[in-house]
Amino acid sequence: MSVLEQETPRERPRRRHGxxxxxxxxxxxxxxxxxxxxxxxxxxxxxxIVGERERSFPAVDETQLSDSQIRIVDTLKREFQAxxxxxxxxxxNAEAWCADFVSxxxxxxxxPLSNPNxxxxxxxxxxxxxTYFRGQNRFQEANSGYHPRVGDVVLYGDASxxxxxxxxxxxxxxxxxxxxxxxEMGEVRIHKYRLADISGLAGYGVLGTR
Numbered sequence: 666m667s668v669l670e671q672e673t674p675r676e677r678p679r680r681r682h683g684x685x686x687x688x689x690x691x692x693x694x695x696x697x698x699x700x701x702x703x704x705x706x707x708x709x710x711x712x713x714i715v716g717e718r719e720r721s722f723p724a725v726d727e728t729q730l731s732d733s734q735i736r737i738v739d740t741l742k743r744e745f746q747a748x749x750x751x752x753x754x755x756x757x758n759a760e761a762w763c764a765d766f767v768s769x770x771x772x773x774x775x776x777p778l779s780n781p782n783x784x785x786x787x788x789x790x791x792x793x794x795x796t797y798f799r800g801q802n803r804f805q806e807a808n809s810g811y812h813p814r815v816g817d818v819v820l821y822g823d824a825s826x827x828x829x830x831x832x833x834x835x836x837x838x839x840x841x842x843x844x845x846x847x848x849e850m851g852e853v854r855i856h857k858y859r860l861a862d863i864s865g866l867a868g869y870g871v872l873g874t875r
Contacts, residue, residue, distance in 0.1 A: 714849060715826035716841075716858025722746070723836055723843055723855065730815055733872060736774035737816040738835055741845040744770065745853045754847060756787060763831050764794050766847025767818055770833060776816075776873055791829045795820050798870035807866040813837050818870035819844055825865030832856070834869075 712718055722742045727735050744766075751762035754769040768778050768787045777786045781797050788794045798804040798818070805811035813819065813834045819842070821830045832846025835855075843857045860866070 713856055713858070715863065716856055719843065719855035719857055723857075725815070725835055733774065733776055733874075734814070734816040737770060737776065737833065737872075740770050740774045741833060741835060744847075745845060745855065748853055751848055751851070755789065758789070760789060761848055762789075763846055763848040764791050765789050766853070767794065767831050767833060771818075774816075791820060791831050794818070794831055794870065795867060801873075803871040803873065804868055805871055806868045809868070811869060811871075812839060813842065813869045814872065816872040818872075820867040820870060821863075822865040822867045825863060 722745055725738050727738065730738070751765070752759065754765040755762045756765075758765075765787060768789075771778050772786045778788050778794075778797055779786065780788045780793065781800055782793065788797055795804060798820075805813075814837065815834055817834045819832050819834060821827045823829050827846075827849075830846065830849075832844040832849070834842055835845055836843035836857075840861070841857060841859050843855065845853065845855050847853050849856070
């Protein structure tokens with residue numbers, strides 16, 4: 666005898682009602698999982714935030730670079746290829762990590778920064794990063810006519826396509842910058858763009874001479 670034949674007429678509608686709710690829950694769960702997978706796919710496949718997103722590390726002519734610049738380029742290339750989680754750069758803290766990435770790269774390349782509030786090598790905020798460079802007389806306003814060099818730090822304001830953000834220059838031909846930054850769509854990414862196309866650019870933290 667089947668289960669349905671064992672049920673009373675009063676029990677059968679309840680069972681059908683339960684089956685309908687089970688089906689609804691399964692559909693909702695499938696949509697939720699699909700949404701997460703879709704979001705991760707979009708983050709991996711999305712185009713550039715601005716300009717062009719480079720999928721491979723650019724060839725950098727090191728013949729005219731200082732030892733400090735070469736170390737920075739080498740560090741950026743290694744981290745871009747490794748794609749570690751952002752907590753590597755933030756000392757394990759779950760936070761926006763673009764400034765942490767800049768701080769970590771500079772320390773690894775022998776150009777450590779110093780947090781003006783704590784003295785730590787790590788500067789987790791973009792505004793504090795700008796404060797540091799200003800305090801070191803190493804900040805150049807975006808409209809000053811300064812042309813950034815390899816290893817300089819770019820700082821963006823809220824009005825920029827990146828919003829409040831920071832990354833590091835690996836190439837500059839006078840009109841076009843190529844940068845490597847952390848926490849760009851959750852990854853270490855490379856962007857190439859014309860400076861004329863960027864609004865909200867705050868300025869540059871100039872690489873030291875060590």
